[in-house]
Amino acid sequence: MSADPLLRLDAIRVGYPSPGGGMNVVVDGLSLDLEPGAIGCLLGASGCGKTTVLRAIAGFEPLLAGQVQLLGEVIARAGAGLPPEKRRVGMMFQDYALFPHLDVEANVAFGLNRVPRGERGERVREMLELVGLGRSAGAFPHELSGGQQQRVALARALAPGPALLLLDEPFSNLDIDTRQRLAGELRELLKAAGTTVLMVTHDQSEAFAMADRIGVMERGRILQWDSAQALYRRPVDRFVADFIGRGSLVPATALGLAGSGDVLLRPESLACDPAGGIRGVLVAVGFRGPHHVASVRLAGGQVVEVDLCDEHAGPVGSEIGLRLVDAPLAFPGAGPD
Template identity: 55%
Template sequence: MTVSALQSSHPLAASPRRVPPALALTGIRHAYGAVQAVDGVDVAVAPGEVVCLLGPSGCGKTTILRLAAGLEDLQEGEVALDGQRVAGGGTNLAPEKRGVGLVFQDYALFPHLDVMGNVIFGLTGWPAGDRIARGVEVLEMVGLADMADAFPHELSGGQQQRVALARALAPKPRVVLLDEPYSGLDARLRDRVRDEVLHILKSSGSACLMVTHDSEEAMFMADRIAVMRDGRIVQQGSPADLYCAPADAFVAAFFGEVNLIEGRVQGAAVDTLVGTVASDGIADGTEVSVVIRPEGVRIEALSEGFSRDPCGEVEQARLLGRTSLVHLTMRGEGARLGESLHLHARVPGVFLPRPGTRVRVSVDPAQTFVFPANVPK
């Protein structure tokens, strides 16, 4: 047996030290009058990790961010930084003492200060030379070292966003909080800036808790996503987990457009106009929602002869750049005569069949989900 093996097997050998989360919110409840904005939320962010709170307006995600920052007094639960409680249980550390950087939705730059002045504003107590040196360091990090003397009104939206991030990173915070940071940018600039910001955050090593209602943005930025509805987290996990295995129809629909078909389970399956879909263990007789992503609808040219797959008729097709969106109508036959179903199919590349074209339609089981119908859509 080696020395290392003997050491590890010794009864007094030290176990590996568990690193606490950079930010942990536990049992958080918060109300505004009679409105329960946050209802029993637990979320943690590891050092260097980006976690995104994703949900519709009014679901409580910004309230959680404000509670983490100390901008709202905690009513119930606990907020901890690096394992040390900063709010809850009689503790309420002031925002400026928490070591947290916050980037607001509107950036909140001071118009009377130049870029350097904005960036070093929060470095109170630092020697003057160290303040400037740190300002130069973070401006180089965000690619704006040559704009130190400019004023906010002289900057583009993307540059203002990066100045706000530099200001948040300047004090070397343990945690950075981002509140809808890209909502004011146009689509093309948003794509570029969020790519830059992700690289900056990862290189800084700070933990990041971000709020957004944009699922694509969340999937791009986050290591983990917590989907919220009505003040609660309904599912959290990696972007792949949430996209490929959503907990309910609400979560599935939040990650992009879906086709929704109502049905009933009979014989461990749901019979629809696009074929029979396995019910994944849901009891017979249950009313269900069948959710099919547009990219899970497969379309093929209808060859001569009999087809076992359902057939649909193209209503219209639109080229969206990397994909084509095809609108289809499925019509029932035999016992289902008179029924119809409208579907959207997203096909890679250029696929523009003429209206009225008959096509064979099938669905990808990996992109098809069945949920009890009583879950909000």
């Protein structure tokens, strides 16, 4: 039997007054459950409402409908809610919000004003050891790298012992190489601490590296709340299929398949085969690590990506034969123009 969720969002609705009157609804009927110790992620483009969800959980935005439960207690509902400081929710902001005039130790201790003075120092040392900065207690933020500043912000957020930690685009201020390295490290730190986390990002690679469960969002709703593998292999609709990973939605008839709908083709869905029944023309070829990736224009004009072995990486403009590796995922009906 699975554990009761630590966090439950039940059809929450959040919005802002419009200048001309009425309400601009940003989050509409959004629900999710997050188990204790799990890392969840809301993934979507800018403006889809993902950060607004975090702000509503933290108590910075009121609910128009629905409710938020934490540890079985309703902490927010329409027209009512606990103040932020009583919700046992920690939040790490995009810019880390470190105090430049305070050293690392003082930054981490800042949120511990309610902890007895005698226990404060030990808690700070414990958090700095957890994030690997035990020897940097006396350093100032400007003396640290971006990754180290992120660790200080994480230690400060974890120090009060929140039941839930919210991360708002935690890697947005870092270069891409540092992001990829720190995503795995941050996941290990959070798992070691047993922390339950809900983060938001627009970056799929960050979501895949960090999260146990990912919610793909569009226009204030979660379209699918699932594991990374399920989102990639079993998207529930066209939007998720097109949004997650590399791939193309192609009419079934373009592949010689029966049916009027579209099928999802990932680069690994097709294999090079000179005798293959699917014919195309190479329009671009690039080298990525151990293999080439080609863009192939099919007879119907659709362009798909295919992973190529070196022996099949011919010149641009040459014809190529392809075959399906396995049965592709089908979406009945016609897609958008």
